[in-house]
Amino acid sequence: MNYSSPAYGGSAAVSSGSSKITTTIIIVVTVVTVVCLGILGIALGVGLGVGLRQSSRVITVLAAPTVSCSPTTATCGCPSTQPTFSARLIGGQTAAANSWPWMVYLTIGTSRTCSGFIITQRHVLTASSCVKPNANNITVNYGTSTYQPSVVGVNVTSANFTVDSYDSVAILTLAVNLTYTTTIQPCCLTTDITEPFIQEHGVITGWGQTVASTNVTVAPSLQQAVVRVQDPAACAISPSNFQFCGSFGSIQTCPADVGAPLMTNFDNVWTCAGIVTGSATSCNSPITFTRTAAYSSFIKNITGLVF
Numbered sequence: 001m002n003y004s005s006p007a008y009g010g011s012a013a014v015s016s017g018s019s020k021i022t023t024t025i026i027i028v029v030t031v032v033t034v035v036c037l038g039i040l041g042i043a044l045g046v047g048l049g050v051g052l053r054q055s056s057r058v059i060t061v062l063a064a065p066t067v068s069c070s071p072t073t074a075t076c077g078c079p080s081t082q083p084t085f086s087a088r089l090i091g092g093q094t095a096a097a098n099s100w101p102w103m104v105y106l107t108i109g110t111s112r113t114c115s116g117f118i119i120t121q122r123h124v125l126t127a128s129s130c131v132k133p134n135a136n137n138i139t140v141n142y143g144t145s146t147y148q149p150s151v152v153g154v155n156v157t158s159a160n161f162t163v164d165s166y167d168s169v170a171i172l173t174l175a176v177n178l179t180y181t182t183t184i185q186p187c188c189l190t191t192d193i194t195e196p197f198i199q200e201h202g203v204i205t206g207w208g209q210t211v212a213s214t215n216v217t218v219a220p221s222l223q224q225a226v227v228r229v230q231d232p233a234a235c236a237i238s239p240s241n242f243q244f245c246g247s248f249g250s251i252q253t254c255p256a257d258v259g260a261p262l263m264t265n266f267d268n269v270w271t272c273a274g275i276v277t278g279s280a281t282s283c284n285s286p287i288t289f290t291r292t293a294a295y296s297s298f299i300k301n302i303t304g305l306v307f
Contacts, residue, residue: 062226062248065201065265077102077188077269083203085226092225092251095205097145101185102272103222104142105207106172106259107153109134112280113218115206115260116172117272118142118186121179123303124172126259127275127290128161131170135159140174143183145222147207154178160302162295166242167277167288169295170259171302187261187272189307191296193241195266196273200229202246202264206257206276208283218256225251227262227287235286241294244274247286254283262289 064085069078083099102118108130116126124140131138141153154174161170178184196202205224209216227246232238235245246262253260253276262274274289292299299305 062228063201064203064226065263067265067268067270069269071182074269076186077263077271079185079270080182083224085224092210092223095145095222095224098183100145100205100222100224101143101181101183102187103145103205103260104140104153105147105218105256106130107139107141107149109137113147113207113256114258115208115256115276116140117261118178118184119189119272119299120186120303120305121177122174123305124156124174125261125272125275125292125299126170126172127167127277128170129167129277129280130259131159131161131172135161138172140172142178143181147218147220147222149218162298164242166290167258168242168290169275169292169298171299173302187263188266188269189296189299189305190266190271190273190293191307192266193291193293195271195291195293196229196244196262196264198229198231200264201226202229202262202273203227203270204246204251204253204257204260204262204276204287206253206260208252208254208257208260217254227251230286235288237288242291243277244289244291245286246274246289250285251287252283252285253278253287255280 071078071080079099079101081098084096086093104116104124106114106116114126114130116124119125138156139153156172157175158173159170162168203226207218210219227248230245230247232245237243257276258278260276261272263270264273277288277290278284
């Protein structure tokens, strides 16, 4: 960039030598000033540019809850294989094998798959919308992190579900008692109606599809993602004890994720504080959850579970 020569005025008479020295000083000062201004301008420009780009970036990391329980002493919510999380978890990831040993998938009739989770040796919790149409034609597949459609699971002898205006909870009673192992364990529950709270981080695990395809409706391996509990308005629901809202970035839940838990760290164990609700035909974000604590009396009456 070119700058015009600065104009300096004065009435004092100077000699030829002094004039040359003065001119040289003026030129040097001018050049130094221009250079400094240029450097400052570049620095400010770069700084503002980087700052604006940083402020407009989408956050791609959401910390998962940390649980440090001991599998030898905890009676629920404490896997022998600890879950692992990517440092840059964006849209979910495949869960480490056997790190969520209470997870099951439900085969409902011949056309639908849902998620669920073990709460006792005889009972599985899921969403009521998964069982209402086919309460007498459900099998439960457990003890695996891989979807195996050719494997026949254990039959369900009864399905009890709440009748209300929400897609709430269903309790499946199995035909046989499960034997707890490192790959088969129950998730913890809580009666605390404030759990989870807004802005708390939780983990979703489920069998929902990972690609946008009408031909692939179930993930080949169990998936996990971290979300943040949001204000109910984000899900267009009213504040209540029965439901809550969660989301983060591009994470969605799909039909085979319905019935899956949202897990938080409560009393230093993994606690299934919510259940994914949703459509049997489409994916959802943000995600509406049923709050399990709101149905603790119903769960206790059916299962006899003390929590």
